[in-house]
Amino acid sequence: MKKVVIVGTGLGALTTALRLVRRGYKVEMVEKYHQAGGRLNQLKKDGFTFDLGPTFFSMTYEFDEFVEDTGLPEMPFTFRELDVLYAVNFRGEDKRYMIHRDLDRLAKEFEAVEPGFKEKMEKFLAGAGRFFHDTEHLVLKRNYDSLFEYLLTLMRVPLRHSPKLLRSVWNEMERHFESREVKEIFSLVAFFLGATPFNTPAIYTILSYTELVHDGYHNVEGGMYKIVEGLKRELDKAGAVFHFNTEITGYRFEDKQLTALIDQHGKEWEADLFVVNADAAWFRHKIFRRKKFSEQKMDKLKWTLAPFTMYLGLDTKLDDTPLHNYFLGNNFKEYSGKIFRNDIKLDQPYYYVNVVSKSDPESAPEGCESVFVLCPVPDLRYKPDWSDREEVAANILEDISERIGVDLKKHVISKTIMTPVEWRDAFNLYKGSGLGLGHDLDQIGGFRPKNYDEEFGNVFYVGASTVPGTGLPMAVISSKLVVERITKKYGSVYA
Numbered sequence: 001m002k003k004v005v006i007v008g009t010g011l012g013a014l015t016t017a018l019r020l021v022r023r024g025y026k027v028e029m030v031e032k033y034h035q036a037g038g039r040l041n042q043l044k045k046d047g048f049t050f051d052l053g054p055t056f057f058s059m060t061y062e063f064d065e066f067v068e069d070t071g072l073p074e075m076p077f078t079f080r081e082l083d084v085l086y087a088v089n090f091r092g093e094d095k096r097y098m099i100h101r102d103l104d105r106l107a108k109e110f111e112a113v114e115p116g117f118k119e120k121m122e123k124f125l126a127g128a129g130r131f132f133h134d135t136e137h138l139v140l141k142r143n144y145d146s147l148f149e150y151l152l153t154l155m156r157v158p159l160r161h162s163p164k165l166l167r168s169v170w171n172e173m174e175r176h177f178e179s180r181e182v183k184e185i186f187s188l189v190a191f192f193l194g195a196t197p198f199n200t201p202a203i204y205t206i207l208s209y210t211e212l213v214h215d216g217y218h219n220v221e222g223g224m225y226k227i228v229e230g231l232k233r234e235l236d237k238a239g240a241v242f243h244f245n246t247e248i249t250g251y252r253f254e255d256k257q258l259t260a261l262i263d264q265h266g267k268e269w270e271a272d273l274f275v276v277n278a279d280a281a282w283f284r285h286k287i288f289r290r291k292k293f294s295e296q297k298m299d300k301l302k303w304t305l306a307p308f309t310m311y312l313g314l315d316t317k318l319d320d321t322p323l324h325n326y327f328l329g330n331n332f333k334e335y336s337g338k339i340f341r342n343d344i345k346l347d348q349p350y351y352y353v354n355v356v357s358k359s360d361p362e363s364a365p366e367g368c369e370s371v372f373v374l375c376p377v378p379d380l381r382y383k384p385d386w387s388d389r390e391e392v393a394a395n396i397l398e399d400i401s402e403r404i405g406v407d408l409k410k411h412v413i414s415k416t417i418m419t420p421v422e423w424r425d426a427f428n429l430y431k432g433s434g435l436g437l438g439h440d441l442d443q444i445g446g447f448r449p450k451n452y453d454e455e456f457g458n459v460f461y462v463g464a465s466t467v468p469g470t471g472l473p474m475a476v477i478s479s480k481l482v483v484e485r486i487t488k489k490y491g492s493v494y495a
């Protein structure tokens with residue numbers, strides 16, 4: 001039986017572990033944090049429970065494929081489809097746009113600002129949908145052994161899609177819609193990728209297709225952390241062993257094979273093969289110290305925006321605030337252009353608010369509310385100093401209070417802030433970048449850090465900064481791709 005050591009316990013690691021256990025591998029997992037989940041983690045404090053990062057996701061069928069592949073009797077957690085995907089408010093306006101999947105209801109929201117919305121949206125989504133279906137299996141869910149193979153594959157994508165490679169998400173919006181509101185709201189998908197619509201290629205309008213047409217958005221009954229608890233339960237049953245508070249800091253090798261990883265206490269973790277779920281670029285940089293991933297080169301890569309997050313326990317209910325909310329300003333272009341490089345003050349930020357307890361009442365005591373706030377901010381390359389954290393938090397709190405008409409300052413009974421510094425330190429995220437490497441054309445597919453190591457034949461990678469990319473469904477696909485590689489090399493015995 002081959003033994004695998006997996007570094008990290010993010011979603012990519014947990015799904016890889018179960019796929020490998022099912023194929024007859026013995027799995028041990030080492031994790032620097034005190035509990036499993038990586039960015040898909042949980043915070044419990046003062047009687048409140050919060051999901052640390054992800055709050056909803058699309059492409060649930062990737063989890064169905066995973067359950068089938070691993071032979072689990074059923075999904076170890078329960079999805080709930082979101083009825084209203086999210087609500088959007090612009091600063092200074094009373095109107096709250098409710099983003100429904102149903103196009104007729106959605107059209108009603110925009111009838112005052114965008115005449116002919118339904119027809120325009122149908123046309124826009126049809127183009128995004130065609131691109132999605134023409135590339136999902138052909139390009140996205142594939143391993144590439146070389147850049148050449150990747151480029152050859154791209155040549156098989158129908159030519160009619162090529163303008164999408166040259167345009168940005170914003171350009172694509174401008175081709176289909178006139179109103180500022182529609183263009184800004186439906187280009188928010190670029191922020192979901194940790195970037196802005198102005199520097200994100202139009203191919204990612206597929207995210208509008210997945211949210212509005214294909215699969216919608218879902219969360220999980222009892223909170224997103226139920227995903228981790230469910231997967232860990234199955235891994236415990238299958239005999240996988242977890243070691244927390246264990247950080248890999250070094251390694252030993254022989255003849256192009258890694259023989260052991262070494263933790264902060266000097267303990268050696270030996271195995272036949274290793275899967276790294278720590279950020280694929282960071283690990284090559286920090287642990288393997290590869291020249292191609294020197295600090296200088298890492299800093300030149302495009303990284304996604306960093307998170308500034310707040311976890312608030314309130315002693316009141318927010319009856320009039322929906323579950324998922326985006327609060328935008330009225331300087332979208334200027335803000336998007338400047339936020340990445342810390343060229344704009346964070347006194348009027350754009351942010352997302354999730355009233356967790358609306359969906360999971362048990363996450364807050366009776367009469368209270370758990371609230372998660374996420375504000376995308378510059379990573380530590382551009383803003384290394386977060387001593388103004390309380391000030392940034394106060395600005396956001398004041399802004400929310402004004403916009404929802406409840407003075408939150410009077411009701412906060414529990415508050416936790418995570419700046420990019422804490423995100424970096426908790427999970428080894430490079431310069432605090434929240435979603436890992438960006439998804440620019442020169443950083444995806446054959447250009448992304450590979451899911452197999454360049455030097456050690458028995459080292460593989462899974463997760464957000466290797467193929468195919470970031471987000472929960474992508475982590476699940478990433479586990480499928482890496483296990484495909486491993487079993488091609490080491491075989492599989494179905495357990």
Ligand SMILES: Cc1cc2nc3c(=O)[nH]c(=O)nc-3n(C[C@H](O)[C@H](O)[C@H](O)COP(=O)(O)OP(=O)(O)OC[C@H]3O[C@@H](n4cnc5c(N)ncnc54)[C@H](O)[C@@H]3O)c2cc1C
Nearest residue numbers: 008010012032038039053054055056248278463464471472
């Ligand atoms: C604030 C925020 C909100 C998000 N919201 C969403 C959302 O709503 N929907 C969505 O789909 N996605 C969302 N994402 C993205 C999503 O969380 C990630 O893409 C996904 O969870 C990444 O999983 P992963 O497998 O790459 O592993 P990670 O979660 O990065 O886990 C890697 C693990 O490796 C461990 N590790 C690192 N270095 C070492 C070491 N040297 N030794 C031992 N262990 C180590 C880390 O501690 C970590 O536990 C969000 C991310 C953030 C930060």
